[in-house]
Amino acid sequence: MVTDRSGDGTRPDTGRVPSGSELPNGSPAESGDVPLLRLRGVSKSFGPVQALTDINLDIPNGEVTALVGDNGAGKSTLIKTIAGIWQPSSGELIWNGKPVHIHSPKDATALGIAAVYQDLALCDNLDIVQNMLLGHEAVRLGLLDEVSMELTAKQTLHDLRVTTVRSIRQLVGSLSGGQRQAVAVAKAVMLDAKLVIMDEPTAALGVTQTELVLNLIERLKNTGHSVLLISHNLNDVFQVADRIAVLYLGTLAAVGPAAEFDRQSAVDLMTTGASTRLGNGTGAGSADAPGVSTGAEG
Amino acid sequence: MTDAERDEVQATEPGSVAVAGQPVAGDAAEYIALTSAPEVMANSLGEYTRIWLRRVRSGESGALPVIIGLVIIGAYFQISEHAFLSAGNIANLMTQAGFLITFCMAQTFPLLLGEIDLSLGFNAGIGGTITLWMVAVHNPFPTWAAIVVGIAVCAAIAGIEGLIIVWLRIPSFVVTLAGLLGLNGVLLWLFDETGSVGNGGVIQNHNGFINALVSENMSPAAGWIVLIAAVVVTGVYMIVRDRRRRAHNLVAPPVSVTLLKIGVMAAVGLVLVLVLNHNRGVGLTVLSGVPWVVPIVLGLYVVLTVLLGRTKYGRYVYAIGGNAEAARRAGINLRRIRVVAFTLCGAMAGVTGILYASFLGSISNDIQGGQYVLYAVAGAVIGGVSLFGGRGRMVGALLGGFVVAVIYNGVELLGLSAAAQYIWTALVLLAAVTLDALARRGSTPT
Numbered sequence: 001m002v003t004d005r006s007g008d009g010t011r012p013d014t015g016r017v018p019s020g021s022e023l024p025n026g027s028p029a030e031s032g033d034v035p036l037l038r039l040r041g042v043s044k045s046f047g048p049v050q051a052l053t054d055i056n057l058d059i060p061n062g063e064v065t066a067l068v069g070d071n072g073a074g075k076s077t078l079i080k081t082i083a084g085i086w087q088p089s090s091g092e093l094i095w096n097g098k099p100v101h102i103h104s105p106k107d108a109t110a111l112g113i114a115a116v117y118q119d120l121a122l123c124d125n126l127d128i129v130q131n132m133l134l135g136h137e138a139v140r141l142g143l144l145d146e147v148s149m150e151l152t153a154k155q156t157l158h159d160l161r162v163t164t165v166r167s168i169r170q171l172v173g174s175l176s177g178g179q180r181q182a183v184a185v186a187k188a189v190m191l192d193a194k195l196v197i198m199d200e201p202t203a204a205l206g207v208t209q210t211e212l213v214l215n216l217i218e219r220l221k222n223t224g225h226s227v228l229l230i231s232h233n234l235n236d237v238f239q240v241a242d243r244i245a246v247l248y249l250g251t252l253a254a255v256g257p258a259a260e261f262d263r264q265s266a267v268d269l270m271t272t273g274a275s276t277r278l279g280n281g282t283g284a285g286s287a288d289a290p291g292v293s294t295g296a297e298g
Numbered sequence: 299m300t301d302a303e304r305d306e307v308q309a310t311e312p313g314s315v316a317v318a319g320q321p322v323a324g325d326a327a328e329y330i331a332l333t334s335a336p337e338v339m340a341n342s343l344g345e346y347t348r349i350w351l352r353r354v355r356s357g358e359s360g361a362l363p364v365i366i367g368l369v370i371i372g373a374y375f376q377i378s379e380h381a382f383l384s385a386g387n388i389a390n391l392m393t394q395a396g397f398l399i400t401f402c403m404a405q406t407f408p409l410l411l412g413e414i415d416l417s418l419g420f421n422a423g424i425g426g427t428i429t430l431w432m433v434a435v436h437n438p439f440p441t442w443a444a445i446v447v448g449i450a451v452c453a454a455i456a457g458i459e460g461l462i463i464v465w466l467r468i469p470s471f472v473v474t475l476a477g478l479l480g481l482n483g484v485l486l487w488l489f490d491e492t493g494s495v496g497n498g499g500v501i502q503n504h505n506g507f508i509n510a511l512v513s514e515n516m517s518p519a520a521g522w523i524v525l526i527a528a529v530v531v532t533g534v535y536m537i538v539r540d541r542r543r544r545a546h547n548l549v550a551p552p553v554s555v556t557l558l559k560i561g562v563m564a565a566v567g568l569v570l571v572l573v574l575n576h577n578r579g580v581g582l583t584v585l586s587g588v589p590w591v592v593p594i595v596l597g598l599y600v601v602l603t604v605l606l607g608r609t610k611y612g613r614y615v616y617a618i619g620g621n622a623e624a625a626r627r628a629g630i631n632l633r634r635i636r637v638v639a640f641t642l643c644g645a646m647a648g649v650t651g652i653l654y655a656s657f658l659g660s661i662s663n664d665i666q667g668g669q670y671v672l673y674a675v676a677g678a679v680i681g682g683v684s685l686f687g688g689r690g691r692m693v694g695a696l697l698g699g700f701v702v703a704v705i706y707n708g709v710e711l712l713g714l715s716a717a718a719q720y721i722w723t724a725l726v727l728l729a730a731v732t733l734d735a736l737a738r739r740g741s742t743p744t
Binding site: 105106119121122123124125126130131134135136137139142143144147150151154167169 | 542543546548549604608609610613616617619620621623624625627628629630688689
């Protein structure tokens, strides 16, 4: 797996395998480093509507993978398929090298997949500790053990360097957008998540709040979590992503190290599914630049 | 929090607060103080008071408006009629407040979920009727069985309504409106079925125990013992809890605040017991002691407060009231929590029915169930329980129910008409809700 962001493109990235070709079982780049999650030939249709077509995507360990695409490109369907809300119509998911079937969000949680959706699913009338431990309360002598819950929440927030909340007994309704996002992420991480899916975490946030969330994503990465980030905002994507995957009308238009993309190529891929500028950064100047594989190959 | 962390917090706070569009942008500490409980923010009594005052000004006033309201209403009645604060009338007030408070507590469960139970009044009436019928002269049932069955039937009725609400996904307003009409019919039918017991539409209570619940008093010595026990247990609990928090390096309220709270509680209890232990008998009869209904209601209050505040179940009730979808995603069984809440609400309605029957010494088939249920809603809302779910505490139901009782008592004492009682209650309800709405509008960040 490509982990070298500043790579000069000499190592081929196998994250996207052209459809129809054989799937490599341990190409040189991958040996010794199994991706946390591999999607192989994943398709999803709702009746006559083909939402996802033959998606091959690797989500490496400890990296931030950004999933970008225009409205209706299939981003939401893809993350919901990973999070167990939908089941793929065909194709398979391979978690830590083993094929898995994720039938429900519960299955996903059990594997270590946590999804933080845009609505965050927080209770404004409860405080931070109560929200973070909702459904996983500690009980002592039949009553809630507030002390141990508060310590757990405090430790998790500390690990994530979430320091902008002064009191973790603050009501979540009183928090700013970025802080709420942080609480939602901390809640997800506390359940031993290995992969954190974040759906548009910076939408509707101001500059400072966005910075807070991006720092949080960096922090997640530094604590060994993989992050799958869905975003419209290319600024954010280029700031934190190690790898970028572009969806276009339900197909994977391109995937590769973030350094191989620039803003224009990403926009081209998002809007047309192809780009002539791809790989400009490395001087390759063509769609099949090493490091980035595009849908055009398939 | 270590000092280093505090510094870090101070360094990062102002920015995030400014973006959040708070009116106090730049003064992060102040903003944070506005939005969290004073217990966990203050290190001294002075600081605690300052934070508390700021919260009151920003709309997070808690029980303050209802206490101020009580004082104003009480003062008005006292000025108009000096007998209002006499020992006799205070004892009378306690007996009137008992069933109103348990009624507000019952309604608090559905309200916290964002639901409502309109059938509660007739449900309580059915509970009281069944209990009185079972202890009627010719019936062989023991008193405890009559009480248990009365409460259980009410719990079952409300539980069935809850089941209909969650399984058929019909709004509780509609289901319990049907309950309001249907249970009124059931009540009338029940009176017919009791035969000679319910002759003339009234069942008289001849059972000494049930009569004693509201209409008899503890001995003065027992009153003191219960008071001392209550203060000691609560005080020890608070101190042990704070100590455990400090032992784990968590923020705990300053000792002075805790001692002050215990002191206030002891003082209120002291005055109450002192007044009620005073001989209020007329002529040669000696009448003194705290009515039994007071410890009964306070005991229920403690149990329900622990249930809502200190158990998983209570936490889930608030979670569902706050954001049902979040609760669902946290793996909480929404249906079970809702049905249990309605069942508990029904059980408390049963308690209310029995206390009401004890208070009146009888129960009749023309009980104003439709009106009493609205008193329960009004009392809970006056006490700060939100109609939209997720906000409010049992102490609100306690105080709100007490306000309704004070109005009822005062209006009666002043010899005003029934019209005055309705209008007073309406005005207080409106004032409480307006105050709450204004405060929230002033404080809510947009």
